[in-house]
Amino acid sequence: MIVVENLSYSVASAQILTDVSVTLPKGGITALIGPNGAGKSSLFSHIARLLPMQSGRITVDGMDVAPSNRQELARKLAILPQQAHFATRLTVKELVQFGRYPHCQGRLRTEDHEMVEASLHAFGLMPLAGRFLDTLSGGQRHKAHVAMTYAQDTDYLLLDEPLNNLDIAASRALMALLRRLADEEGKTIVIVLHDINFAAQYADHLVVLKDGRIEREGKPADMVTGALLADVFRTDAQVAVVGDTPFVMP
Amino acid sequence: MVLAAISLFVGVISLRPSEIFQDGAAFGLMLDSRLPRTLATLIAGAALAVCGMIMQMLVRNRFVEPMTAGTGQGAALGILIVVLLFPSASILVKMSIATATAMVSSIGFLLIVRRLPPAQPLLVPLVAMIYGGIIGAGVTFVAYQWDMLQYIDTWLNGDFSGVMRGRYELLWVAALITALTYVIADQFAIAGLGRDASINLGLNYDQVMILGLLAISVVAALTVITVGAIPFVGLIVPNIISRRFGDNLRATLPLTALCGASLVLVSDIIGRVIRAPYEIPVGTVLGVLGAVVFLWLLYAGPKHAR
Numbered sequence: 416m417i418v419v420e421n422l423s424y425s426v427a428s429a430q431i432l433t434d435v436s437v438t439l440p441k442g443g444i445t446a447l448i449g450p451n452g453a454g455k456s457s458l459f460s461h462i463a464r465l466l467p468m469q470s471g472r473i474t475v476d477g478m479d480v481a482p483s484n485r486q487e488l489a490r491k492l493a494i495l496p497q498q499a500h501f502a503t504r505l506t507v508k509e510l511v512q513f514g515r516y517p518h519c520q521g522r523l524r525t526e527d528h529e530m531v532e533a534s535l536h537a538f539g540l541m542p543l544a545g546r547f548l549d550t551l552s553g554g555q556r557h558k559a560h561v562a563m564t565y566a567q568d569t570d571y572l573l574l575d576e577p578l579n580n581l582d583i584a585a586s587r588a589l590m591a592l593l594r595r596l597a598d599e600e601g602k603t604i605v606i607v608l609h610d611i612n613f614a615a616q617y618a619d620h621l622v623v624l625k626d627g628r629i630e631r632e633g634k635p636a637d638m639v640t641g642a643l644l645a646d647v648f649r650t651d652a653q654v655a656v657v658g659d660t661p662f663v664m665p
Numbered sequence: 666m667v668l669a670a671i672s673l674f675v676g677v678i679s680l681r682p683s684e685i686f687q688d689g690a691a692f693g694l695m696l697d698s699r700l701p702r703t704l705a706t707l708i709a710g711a712a713l714a715v716c717g718m719i720m721q722m723l724v725r726n727r728f729v730e731p732m733t734a735g736t737g738q739g740a741a742l743g744i745l746i747v748v749l750l751f752p753s754a755s756i757l758v759k760m761s762i763a764t765a766t767a768m769v770s771s772i773g774f775l776l777i778v779r780r781l782p783p784a785q786p787l788l789v790p791l792v793a794m795i796y797g798g799i800i801g802a803g804v805t806f807v808a809y810q811w812d813m814l815q816y817i818d819t820w821l822n823g824d825f826s827g828v829m830r831g832r833y834e835l836l837w838v839a840a841l842i843t844a845l846t847y848v849i850a851d852q853f854a855i856a857g858l859g860r861d862a863s864i865n866l867g868l869n870y871d872q873v874m875i876l877g878l879l880a881i882s883v884v885a886a887l888t889v890i891t892v893g894a895i896p897f898v899g900l901i902v903p904n905i906i907s908r909r910f911g912d913n914l915r916a917t918l919p920l921t922a923l924c925g926a927s928l929v930l931v932s933d934i935i936g937r938v939i940r941a942p943y944e945i946p947v948g949t950v951l952g953v954l955g956a957v958v959f960l961w962l963l964y965a966g967p968k969h970a971r
């Protein structure tokens with residue numbers, strides 16, 4: 416369980432997050448949605464201790480998100496930032512191996528190698544394992560970054576817009592993989608999604624952020640309505656219901 | 666190895682391998698001058714190449730190296746201060762102050778670089794050159810005021826001709842520091858991925874930065890004190906290695922050291938042979954070699970897919 420209490424964050428005079436309090440349940444997939452600039456990435460950065468906390472408190476399974484818990488947190492929670500861009504030249508495999516660093520401090524044991532293999536396999540990266548990242552397409556490189564995050568093998572995975580750069584097949588495959596991780600391995604996945612249909616289809620829980628505040632939260636089936644789109648996204652899209660899943664008409 | 670052997674036997678006074686053990690004087694020359702000189706070139710080359718690689722990871726830019734980005738100049742400034750204010754200070758004090766000024770100077774560079782837009786990587790070497798140039802000019806100005814320009818020259822322009830037994834041993838400390846950096850090679854490689862990725866992997870990012878800068882500063886200070894600043898090694902070698910083998914430092918640092926050592930040794934030998942019995946400073950040779958290699962790197966273009 417990730418508990419965020421009274422988190423506020425401002426840069427210069429701009430208030431980016433205002434008194435955010437939210438509890439992200441353990442297990443399952445929680446989707447974070449909201450318009451551009453709502454503060455989703457900023458909230459993620461705080462949970463993953465990439466930004467120093469100005470006010471408020473965040474705990475992950477009761478453990479305070481503070482620099483003193485650096486290594487334990489790295490084994491408990493992994494983040495894939497929105498723009499993961501690395502200038503260094505690494506092969507896909509080397510990058511994924513770095514995902515094991517929190518567990519083995521660079522000295523890979525058998526189980527680490529197994530996890531690296533499993534991760535390369537899960538993302539279909541085996542044929543590309545020896546290729547340098549800068550020789551890959553944007554989508555392939557993106558997969559390598561997700562694979563690295565996966566190899567970190569943490570209870571919590573924070574993914575910031577992981578479907579960017581991915582085609583429809585890869586997007587569905589990634590969501591299906593995340594679904595399986597949540598269902599079979601009991602992982603907790605928090606994901607920023609722009610496509611509300613993906614959120615409605617795959618997430619168990621929906622958190623809506625707008626202008627740096629939590630706007631509402633709940634089950635996707637109850638939440639994805641014309642009213643949500645009108646109030647939060649200021650667009651009057653139609654919402655159909657297919658089966659029992661809401662579907663936003665583009 | 667072959668190169669090292671050549672270096673031992675090249676010099677103003679010609680030596681033949683067979684003479685060493687028969688002729689006491691030849692043996693003495695070997696021990697007092699040739700061997701130290703060869704060792705000094707090897708160590709300085711290896712240490713500077715490794716430090717260049719580490720600095721490029723920390724700054725996250727391929728076009729910087731300690732000797733041009735203010736670290737070397739900072740060290741020279743430190744030495745100058747000691748020589749001016751405490752001329753009788755021990756070598757250890759000299760070292761410490763030079764390291765400290767090199768460190769401050771590097772941190773200053775890093776702080777400036779952080780404010781540069783990441784989308785324009787070529788700004789970094791430009792700023793590095795200006796920054797290093799300003800500190801270098803400051804050093805020269807102070808030296809000029811106190812009539813010490815000839816000292817400055819020995820610090821800012823590397824040259825192995827003065828290396829003799831008893832005058833290069835400090836470089837062994839640089840060798841030791843370089844070897845130690847290998848212990849946390851992974852951490853430097855991860856730091857190269859950036860702050861966010863480092864924190865995500867549980868790395869103490871600030872600590873890695875400080876350790877890296879400290880290593881670079883100590884090595885720069887030691888090199889400047891013993892043989893003078895040697896440019897380009899820290900730039901050329903890491904670039905070639907990265908191009909060919911990537912940036913997984915645990916795998917590439919030993920090779921980086923080896924290539925750095927060879928490159929400086931070759932340059933030193935060329936400098937000694939080309940206009941014998943006069944010598945061309947190693948920095949000059951490296952400058953020419955470096956320019957050629959770099960143009961080749963640029964025009965050869967990235968050869969991908971393997």
Ligand SMILES: Nc1ncnc2c1ncn2[C@@H]1O[C@H](COP(=O)(O)OP(=O)(O)O)[C@@H](O)[C@H]1O
Nearest residue numbers: 426429431449450451452453454455456457458
């Ligand atoms: N370092 C920063 N300095 C100034 N403003 C920032 C900074 N980081 C983010 N912001 C602003 O904070 C707001 C929220 O950004 P972000 O969390 O990235 O939104 P989202 O991920 O929801 O699109 C935006 O208005 C953005 O311009």
Ligand SMILES: [Mg+2]
Nearest residue numbers: 455456497575
């Ligand atoms: Mg964002």
